[in-house]
Amino acid sequence: MNHRRHRIATIPGDGIGHEVIEAGQEVLEAAARKFGFSLNWTEFDWSCDRFQNTGQMMPEDGIDLVREYDAIYLGAVGWPTVPDHVSLWGLLIPLRRELDLYANVRPVKLFEGVKCPLADRKPEDIDFVVVRENVEGEYSKIGGRLYEGTPQEAANQVAMFTRHGTDRIMEVAFDLAKRRRKHVTSATKSNGIVHTMPFWDERFKAATARHAGVETAAYHIDILAAHFVLHPDWFDVVVASNLFGDILSDLGPAVAGSIGIAPSANLNPARKTPSMFEPVHGSAPDIAGKGIANPAAAIWAGAMMLEHLGETQAAEAVINAMATTLAQNETRTADLGGTEDTRQSVAAVLAAL
Ligand code: ATP
């Protein structure tokens, strides 16, 4: 039998990025030993530190350097000494765009032991995934200013939805739903936005016709946001455009009390380029270097990476081990009201694994 090997590019980035990526690697290594595959890591020092020394977040040929890997495991990028737009446009956005990581997937799950801001919600009530279109839609550079500096001054911005881009994000959502509870909800606004959103609705209908056996629903974004709070149990997979998905993928984890432990996967589902997995949280300068960062988001992101690499059993085992440590007061980190530091938390996950 062939021994399975996966080559991973790690970009720890800044601040607690280093601490949580190291923690995540330790857990993923243990899972690899247990389930009989190996992970080969190559570290890249792309960060604000690098920017301060060289004037660049990553080298000129950076994208080509990581293109050869099976996946990218990223910590957190950003530091107070470098403006956010420099770190964002110097590293994260080029990675997402040039590697065509067109699907941003964020699971929303209420874990036992994590405080939910909604009253009387149990873990089985909140378990859904937001699938956001990550490279087109409302976030385009098309548009500009008219009559600048005059009383008639105006700005316009063109949202660009292509059939290619819309159809492929629908495919990601329906494929995911087939592996879950077989339900997809579309976020639309075709009552107010009269060109792009009716087109989005049409493409959603076309996808529905291609995927018999998957139930669907569609809501305008305003009432959909309300339903996230009032009826989170209605959702399985939610598919949304770049802007609506951006909003829903922060609202979702907030509703599950998990904004501090949430992961994010930037996927090229066709696997033509390496997909990128990262915690949602930032570099946390206030606690960096103290060894107290919660490694849960990085571990959860690592589990999503294993799943993407086809190591489904290992991915499930890692999530279950993480859930076990979250459920027990004595193994939670300080941000969740516990007393453990990063090392102790990793030790607890390893023991559960
Ligand atoms: P971004 O870099 O995405 O803009 P941000 O600067 O808004 O993020 P974070 O760096 O995520 O925010 O930090 C916000 C707060 O959450 C800080 O007080 C930080 O210490 C805390 N925090 C973030 N991640 C963690 C973690 N893994 N464990 C414990 N606390 C965390």
Ligand code: MG
């Ligand atoms: Mg920040």
